[in-house]
Amino acid sequence: MQKPAPPSSREGAKRVASLVPASASFGVAYGVLAVTAGMGVLAPILMSATTFAGSAQFAAASVIRDGGSVLAAVGAAVLLNGRYLAISVAIAPHFEGSRLRRFFESQLIVDESWAVSQVGGGRIDRRMLIGAGLLLFPCWVGGTALGVFGGDALGDPKRFGLDAAFPALFLALLITLTVSRRGVLAAVAGGLIALVLLPIAPAGLPVIAASTVCLAGLRRR
């Protein structure tokens, strides 16, 4: 049997490598959408570099394209990114070094980097998260730039079926990570809540509601 590779930033990058084409092409798709929405050239690229969270950016750009208000666009995006507050608090103890360093490293938290750096029991390996984030960041920002400057020619990534890559990876991680009975119950409950709320609640809310399942794990004093 093979010895498990020691956790490192390289290992983190390796674990998300399969998502590179999907991430870059969704960056392109976001860039194209942003231009169509009239967001200009600089704003979408800057947004990818600062917000660095696909679904929220797509939501915000769609609202702008449809002529919605600032409040609607920001509200949708903040709702979608609310889960990052839970993730950030949950993995806080793993970060070290100066405040500035922790700040910059924390910006590499995205669903994918958080998911692949799990080492069981809700703990993560910080170096794997950083390695994964450092690989995804240029894909996302570079993809956006490519989309902004003439991504029309590249076409719709959905055509290549790349949109199945994200749920497939999350599912694979879910299966490998969820070993305890409580974990399985939490996954089933979370999935069901998301499924029930999907047709009736605004985007983002199903995921936030599902993540509150974890409160059931609060230990009694």
Place this chain on the structure above:
Amino acid sequence: MSTTWLVVVLVGAFTVAFKAAGPVLLSGRELPLRATGAFELLAPSLLAALVVTQAVGGKEAIVLDGRLVGVGTAIVAAALATALARAL
């Protein structure tokens, strides 16, 4: 400021703050023991919700399309690969 820039600045500020909140304000101290049980369950519940929303999520709707076939095929392939690896 135009709508676009307001959105870019506000969404950016919120997201940066969300991601930084834990590592910047809480790092270096152990989370209360009471909370660790909850954080253990965050990964399975959140991952399951992401799988559902990304596989069948539409605009406030459940949409069954090629994505589901892709994810289903991935499960079968993963199960086969695991079974094969264990058999060898």
